[in-house]
Amino acid sequence: MFENKERSDIDNLGEFGLIDHLTKNIQLTQPTTTKGVGDDAAVLDFSDKKTLISTDLLLEGIHFDLAYTPLKHLGFKAIQVNLSDIYAMNGTASQVTVSLGLSSKFPIEAVEELYEGMLLACKQYNVDIVGGDTSASKQGLVISVTSIGYAAEKDITYRHTAQEGDLICVSGDLGAAYVGLQLLEREKQIFLENPQIQPDLEGKDYIIERQLKPEARQDIIFLLKELAIKPTSMIDVSDGLSSELIHICTKSNKGCNLYEEKIPLDPMTYDTARSFNLDPAVCALSGGEDYELLFTIKQGDYDKIKANPDITVIGHITEPEAGMNLISRSGNVHALKAQGWNAFK
Amino acid sequence: MFENKERSDIDNLGEFGLIDHLTKNIQLTQPTTTKGVGDDAAVLDFSDKKTLISTDLLLEGIHFDLAYTPLKHLGFKAIQVNLSDIYAMNGTASQVTVSLGLSSKFPIEAVEELYEGMLLACKQYNVDIVGGDTSASKQGLVISVTSIGYAAEKDITYRHTAQEGDLICVSGDLGAAYVGLQLLEREKQIFLENPQIQPDLEGKDYIIERQLKPEARQDIIFLLKELAIKPTSMIDVSDGLSSELIHICTKSNKGCNLYEEKIPLDPMTYDTARSFNLDPAVCALSGGEDYELLFTIKQGDYDKIKANPDITVIGHITEPEAGMNLISRSGNVHALKAQGWNAFK
Numbered sequence: 234m235f236e237n238k239e240r241s242d243i244d245n246l247g248e249f250g251l252i253d254h255l256t257k258n259i260q261l262t263q264p265t266t267t268k269g270v271g272d273d274a275a276v277l278d279f280s281d282k283k284t285l286i287s288t289d290l291l292l293e294g295i296h297f298d299l300a301y302t303p304l305k306h307l308g309f310k311a312i313q314v315n316l317s318d319i320y321a322m323n324g325t326a327s328q329v330t331v332s333l334g335l336s337s338k339f340p341i342e343a344v345e346e347l348y349e350g351m352l353l354a355c356k357q358y359n360v361d362i363v364g365g366d367t368s369a370s371k372q373g374l375v376i377s378v379t380s381i382g383y384a385a386e387k388d389i390t391y392r393h394t395a396q397e398g399d400l401i402c403v404s405g406d407l408g409a410a411y412v413g414l415q416l417l418e419r420e421k422q423i424f425l426e427n428p429q430i431q432p433d434l435e436g437k438d439y440i441i442e443r444q445l446k447p448e449a450r451q452d453i454i455f456l457l458k459e460l461a462i463k464p465t466s467m468i469d470v471s472d473g474l475s476s477e478l479i480h481i482c483t484k485s486n487k488g489c490n491l492y493e494e495k496i497p498l499d500p501m502t503y504d505t506a507r508s509f510n511l512d513p514a515v516c517a518l519s520g521g522e523d524y525e526l527l528f529t530i531k532q533g534d535y536d537k538i539k540a541n542p543d544i545t546v547i548g549h550i551t552e553p554e555a556g557m558n559l560i561s562r563s564g565n566v567h568a569l570k571a572q573g574w575n576a577f578k
Numbered sequence: 579m580f581e582n583k584e585r586s587d588i589d590n591l592g593e594f595g596l597i598d599h600l601t602k603n604i605q606l607t608q609p610t611t612t613k614g615v616g617d618d619a620a621v622l623d624f625s626d627k628k629t630l631i632s633t634d635l636l637l638e639g640i641h642f643d644l645a646y647t648p649l650k651h652l653g654f655k656a657i658q659v660n661l662s663d664i665y666a667m668n669g670t671a672s673q674v675t676v677s678l679g680l681s682s683k684f685p686i687e688a689v690e691e692l693y694e695g696m697l698l699a700c701k702q703y704n705v706d707i708v709g710g711d712t713s714a715s716k717q718g719l720v721i722s723v724t725s726i727g728y729a730a731e732k733d734i735t736y737r738h739t740a741q742e743g744d745l746i747c748v749s750g751d752l753g754a755a756y757v758g759l760q761l762l763e764r765e766k767q768i769f770l771e772n773p774q775i776q777p778d779l780e781g782k783d784y785i786i787e788r789q790l791k792p793e794a795r796q797d798i799i800f801l802l803k804e805l806a807i808k809p810t811s812m813i814d815v816s817d818g819l820s821s822e823l824i825h826i827c828t829k830s831n832k833g834c835n836l837y838e839e840k841i842p843l844d845p846m847t848y849d850t851a852r853s854f855n856l857d858p859a860v861c862a863l864s865g866g867e868d869y870e871l872l873f874t875i876k877q878g879d880y881d882k883i884k885a886n887p888d889i890t891v892i893g894h895i896t897e898p899e900a901g902m903n904l905i906s907r908s909g910n911v912h913a914l915k916a917q918g919w920n921a922f923k
Contacts, residue, residue, distance in 0.1 A: 267628060271829070272737050273666035273813060274632035274727070283612060284629050287619035288709055288724055290677040294716040321618035332635040332722055364633055371639040372717030377677055379633055379724040382619070392617050468618060484616070 252367050254341070255348050259362050263327045265383065266361045275363035277328060282383035287318035293373035301417045301432075304343055306445040307376075308350025314471065315380035316358055317449035317524045321469035322391075324384035326358060326451070331365040334375030347376075358451055388463065390528065393484035395466040399529035401489060401548040402464075402538065404453045406497040407474055408513055411520025412505045413437070413444030419509075439501050447524040453543065454526075460537045464528035475518040476571040477527045478548075479557055488555040491548040491569060494562045518559070597712050599686070600693050604707050608672045610728065611706045620708035622673060627728040632663035638718030645769075646762045646777075649688055651790045652721075653695025659816065660725035661703055662794035662869045666814035667736075669729035671703060671796070676710040679720030692721075703796055733808065735873065738829035740811035744874035746834060746893040747809075747883065749798045751842040752819055753858055756865025757850045758782070758789030764854075784846050792869040798888065799871075805882045809873035820863040821916040822872045823893075824902060833900040836893040836914060839907050863904070 256270045268276035277284070291297060291311050299307075312329060319326035331351060335344060355362055360380075420432040434441055449469075457464065466485060468477045474496065482489050496517045506513040517523075529550055530538070538544045548560075557569040601615045613621035622629070636642060636656050644652075657674060664671035676696060680689060700707055705725075765777040779786055794814075802809065811830060813822045819841065827834050841862045851858040862868075874895055875883070883889045893905075902914040 267731075268736065273663040274630040274669070274725075276667070276734060277629040277631065278731075279624065279629055281625070284622040284624055284726070285619040286622065286631075286673070286675060286709060286724070286726060288675040288677055288711055288722070290679055290711045290713050290720065290722055292679050292713055292715050292720065295679075295714050318618040322621070324619070328631070330631060330633040330724060332633055334635055334637050334640075334720070364631060366633055366635045368635050368637055369640050370637050372637065372715065372720070375635065375637065375679070375720055375722075377633070377635055377720075377722035379631070379675060380619075381629070381631060386612075386623075389621060391613065 251341070251344070255344065255367070256362070258352060261361050262359065263361045265327045266363055269361055269363040270365070275328065275330070277363070277381065279383040283386055283389060285319050285322050285324045285382040285384060286379065287315060288377065288379040289315050289318070291376040293375070298421070299374070300421050302445060304346040305350035305353070308347040309354045309446055311376045311378050312351050312354035312358070312360070313447050313449045314524060315378040316360065316451070317469040317471070319380050319382035320449055320451055320454050321467050321526060322382070322384060323388050323454060323457070323464065323467060324382040326360050326380055326382040328361045328363045328381040329355065330379045331362055332377040333365070333367050334370030334372070335367070336373065337369050339374070358449070390464045390467040392466055392468050392481050395481050395485035395487050395529040395550045397487060397550055397552055398532055399465050399550040400532060400535060400546050401478065401491065401527070401529055401550065402544050402546050403470070403474065403497065403525055403527050404450050404543055405523070405525045406499045406502065407470065407523050407525060408506065408516035408520050409440045409443035409499055409502040410447060410522035411516045412502050412509070412511070413440035413442070414522070415509050415511070416440065416505060417444060437501065437505065439499060440505060444522065447522065449524055450526050456541070456543065462530055462534045462537055464530055467526060467528035470523045470525045470527050471521055473519040473521040474527065475569055476521070479569060479571045481527070481529065482550070482557050485550070486553050488551040488553050488557055489548055489569070490551055490558050490560055492560045495545060495547040497545040596686070596689070600689065600712070601707070603697060606706045607704065608706045610672045611708055614706055614708040615710070620673065620675070622708070622726065624728040628731055628734060630664050630667050630669045630727040630729060631724065632660060633722065633724040634660050634663070636721040638720070643766070644719070645766050647790060649691040650695035650698070653692040654699045654791055656721045656723050657696050657699035657703070657705070658792050658794045659869060660723040661705065661796070662814040662816070664725050664727035665794055665796055665799050666812050666871060667727070667729060668733050668799060668802070668809065668812060669727040671705050671725055671727040673706045673708045673726040674700065675724045676707055677722040678710070678712050679715030680712070681718070682714055684719070703794070735809045735812040737811055737813050737826050740826050740830035740832050740874040740895045742832060742895055742897055743877055744810050744895040745877060745880060745891050746823065746836065746872070746874055746895065747889050747891050748815070748819065748842065748870055748872050749795050749888055750868070750870045751844045751847065752815065752868050752870060753851065753861035753865050754785045754788035754844055754847040755792060755867035756861045757847050757854070757856070758785035759867070760854050760856070761785065761850065762789060782846065782850065784844060785850060789867065792867065794869055795871050801886070801888065807875055807879045807882055809875055812871060812873035815868045815870045815872050816866055818864040818866040819872065820914055821866070824914060824916045826872070826874065827895070827902050830895070831898050833896040833898050833902055834893055834914070835896055835903050835905055837905050840890060840892040842890040
């Protein structure tokens with residue numbers, strides 16, 4: 234992957250050298266950051282706000298494939314998937330810590346690319362990198378990100394607080410990241426069988442980007458504030474719509490009716506799924522990695538969002554006895570199943 | 579390692595099943611924990627205190643060797659090394675997040691042991707597990723822990739605030755963890771060459787425990803409060819005394835005189851180092867993993883600590899022009915060198 238590029242060995246720099254090298258471009262911009270990288274711990278000041286913490290582990294060969302993942306995108310994505318969790322609490326993401334496990338064969342230029350993507354994501358989302366750990370790895374690239382944010386107590390949205398009659402809403406569209414992955418995997422197979430054939434991804438930018446470079450929906454948090462809507466519950470869509478909605482219903486002890494025909498699908502997602510003989514709705518329900526926000530709102534808030542192209546109402550919350558139902562296009566009622574992505578399968 | 583034990587496959591449980599299984603025994607005890615495991619992010623309440631965050635990555639084959647590391651100890655240690663960073667800020671550790679990358683071949687009983695050690699460490703140190711991530715790993719065991727704590731602004735001790743004339747102090751004794759590691763490595767080699775020979779670790783409990791089951795020095799933080807001492811700077815000894823003292827001096831823009839004869843060594847450390855033809859002082863200076871606290875205090879505080887067996891004065895801070903010096907037993911002056919542990923070598 235790096236054969237045409239300049240290579241510098243990490244072991245020449247050593248652990249501290251590498252940390253200094255990577256962190257010298259970090260500029261702290263957040264008023265809540267009192268002290269960033271360079272001490273035993275970062276010091277943050279959220280005054281009267283609650284502190285929000287979330288963490289994700291990304292492992293080579295499980296969560297990403299370096300054969301088709303540009304490192305800059307990977308860095309960007311590693312930050313985004315973490316910030317998404319803070320937004321899903323209706324919070325402001327303000328800091329991250331970044332731990333990297335790196336093969337000593339990994340050239341510094343590659344680590345720089347990865348870190349560049351992380352810094353770009355942080356800049357774009359107003360987040361400081363305030364700490365981390367860097368180590369050699371015998372087991373491929375390891376990325377662990379912890380995101381930190383804050384929110385006033387009254388603004389925090391949990392998963393367990395959906396109420397009967399609430400409308401189920403989702404931002405953006407679903408299934409694209411999964412279909413994009415199928416496309417990348419297919420092209421990888423073709424390339425492995427015949428390295429002369431160039432990957433054919435033309436015109437597929439949107440779904441490829443949804444997989445490689447997802448953007449956490451901070452804008453939806455801003456929008457909801459603007460519209461004066463506090464969701465009654467919220468979660469981000471990392472494992473697929475079905476799995477996330479089941480989380481909300483289970484934790485809230487409620488049922489739901491989800492309407493297949495309402496699930497927002499991009500036309501490219503739809504067509505590409507079809508070309509793979511995949512049911513586009515299943516890609517949305519079980520695909521995952523969309524990093525959209527799934528949330529419930531009071532019926533009284535419907536007028537505030539009904540004209541908004543970024544938010545789609547896809548169902549409603551019911552009493553628990555009614556169960557969690559998917560209503561198909563033909564009107565059949567199916568029990569909603571969590572076929573979310575399982576790294577252990 | 580697990581051949582005589584019951585084995586249950588992780589992939590039968592799946593990711594959510596495993597998380598539920600592991601986290602069902604978590605009891606939240608900290609008043610600062612508003613919401614723990616089970617939502618997109620944990621919610622913490624530090625009211626008017628500063629939030630402290632630190633993170634460490636532990637990788638199989640780099641930071642630990644499962645050939646001689648009991649998983650319960652490993653879990654305990656993974657938490658301790660992180661809490662140590664919060665104590666090094668003179669803070670109260672209150673929460674951790676724990677991410678695990680696990681081979682699907684790893685039986686659930688093994689994960690349970692690991693988690694049991696983590697829960698034990700948390701219980702003993704009054705810390706809540708409030709989140710994490712669990713994933714399959716294609717190679718070895720990956721452990722990423724983020725520790726969270728708090729402190730009043732006036733209590734926080736940084737690395738960059740040592741002053742000329744301050745006394746350099748260290749808690750406990752040094753070098754034992756490194757010597758313990760040499761012992762474990764030797765016995766592993768003997769075992770690999772002849773599996774009939776049982777490991778000979780008799781009477782070496784102290785140094786073995788210092789390696790396998792270190793205890794972060796929360797007690798020193800309590801003691802310093804009791805003695806009404808606020809260190810002028812502080813760091814924990816993870817990479818070796820030499821490396822840590824250089825951090826303090828460099829960040830404070832100061833020099834130091836460190837007296838070799840003052841470095842606290844346990845007699846077992848001393849004797850065992852000698853039996854390996856190692857210089858015991860070098861084990862303390864460059865060995866690392868002691869998780870003691872290295873700190874500076876004003877000379878005026880000397881009387882408060884001079885009779886305390888848990889704290890040793892090992893030198894003093896000088897003007898930067900004097901350099902960072904190690905004064906040997908024979909009175910020779912050497913420049914202090916950071917030969918701290920480097921995972922990339």
